[in-house]
Amino acid sequence: MRYKVTLDKPGKKDVVVPFLKKGETAEVLGLVLGGKRGDYELNVIMEHKVGQTKGRVEIRGFAKNGARVKVTGLIKIDKKAQEVDDFLEMRVLMLDDKSWAVVEPRLEIEANQVKASHAATVSKINEEELFYLASRGIDREEAEELIVDGFLKDITDKIKSNV
């Protein structure tokens, strides 16, 4: 199963993925395009109720023009759900000083034969990258756009493709 979720205007979206059958695999791809003033809230829950299931969550987003981005993710593995493999990744770019980001990657693990991990980052655009592009005659605004596109590309490509 592949779940795709894009939040391109203020609002709230919940994605709950229940794993009920052995061997089930699910992927969640999320984009949070926080380009306007307002609250953007994305909440993903991976509920492993049975074992031998595999999940992947990849969320990327940015916050700009007063956007307040909140991304919460939870990998929950029940006691009997052995041999689960799940990874939760959330990355947010902060593009101006009017915006903010809250990221809460959570794990609740009650089985021991599992692999569960997460990674989260909040960062700004690397000045060196901007400088490099500027040296090639690309102005700041355009450069920023290119960098953001590149940052989101992994997810946007996957969302577009129908694999």
Added chain:
Amino acid sequence: MSSFKYVYKSGKGLNEKLVREISSLKKEPEWMLEKRLEALKIFNDLSLPEWGADLTGVDFSNIHYYLKPLQNQKKSWKDIPDEVRDTFEKIGVPKAEREVLSGVKAQYDSEVIYGSLKKSLEKKGIVFLSMDEGLVKYPELVKKYWGSVVPLGDNKLAALNSAVWSGGSFVYVPKGVDVGLPLQAYFRINTERAGQFERTLIIADEGSKVHYVEGCSAPAFSTGSLHSAVVEVIVEKKAKVTYTTVQNWYKNVYNLVTKRAFVKEEGEMRWVDGNLGSRTTMKYPSCILAGRKAKGEMLSIAWAGKGQHQDTGAKMIHLAPETTSQIISKSVSKEGGRASYRGLVHINKGATGAKAKVVCDALILDDESRSDTYPTNKIFENGASLEHEATVGKIGEEQLFYLMSRGIKAEEAEAMIVNGFLEPIMKQIPLEYAIEMNKLVEMEMEGSVG
């Protein structure tokens, strides 16, 4: 039976009369009594946190809040009653004092009963007193800083501590002085249904450096005790403070502690936190990084065995530009134990160039046990960066197989792997404690592999 008699032992339960009694026994100034009474009101008004560990087993009406073992603090172990001295001998406090420490405080239930500080350090102006002595000898400093980092109403347990506090340490390190060897405080709860509420205030003046170590233990009782401390640390400009805790309370103690440091320009605060004992611990040492380039660090180990819930973590509050913080947390849960990491990184507006990193690793050793990770990362400044990563897993089969192929028994191999997993933090813990912790891991791992 014990021949040892307490000088004063309060009945069970908490009320205004008891708070007045504690303050009057300690001959405190009026302002401190007022703080205590105000805190008591807040304690009664606040409810227990709805998040975190289950605290329904704490019966506030069934605890002895104040137990005074001796009339005065002693300067020589010879003056300590045999029974009390033996307790500390067994833990190895006097030996460590001779060999590896700058100074020692030993607290037995509610009061510090022994204290020492190397003469050479005293001459440099270093102050290492019990909090009670500190209040008598340095009333201005105490009045200025007491409750300034952890306010009375910070949370219900901090309010409780502020109302009935007794003992703890008062440390002042003058400008530019490096204390060298660690100062150590040892806390012992020795009575059934006892509450221990030590209060510690550490002030590291500009450019100074100090390492404070605390150890905690309690004997086996059938009923639970409550340990609820408040620790406040002031890290002045360019000062460096390390605060190490090795908590090995007996497995029916509730350990609910508030620890926080206020760090000024280019100051460095490092918490090293080992939580091995207790039934339930809730503790999230914090750094308020208030000055430019202030640095906060947390290295923590949590061990959750049978019947234990370690709900621990850290908070890093970035208020100024170029502040940096790092949280490294490792936990092991086994035999139905639960280890939860709970943390906050808050990067405030204006903290440009702030950097924070959080790494949480957890090992779950059997299918009875549980591990949770509850991080909150709030970024209100765009010129800042945060990285967070966490993993939960089991002991690698390959590692185990490799060690066993070298003739190491499964049990031993597993202990080696767990020790290796904890090692990066163990390295930061003073040697005698690190040895104790290694032994503990080995002991706890005995018979664990089926």
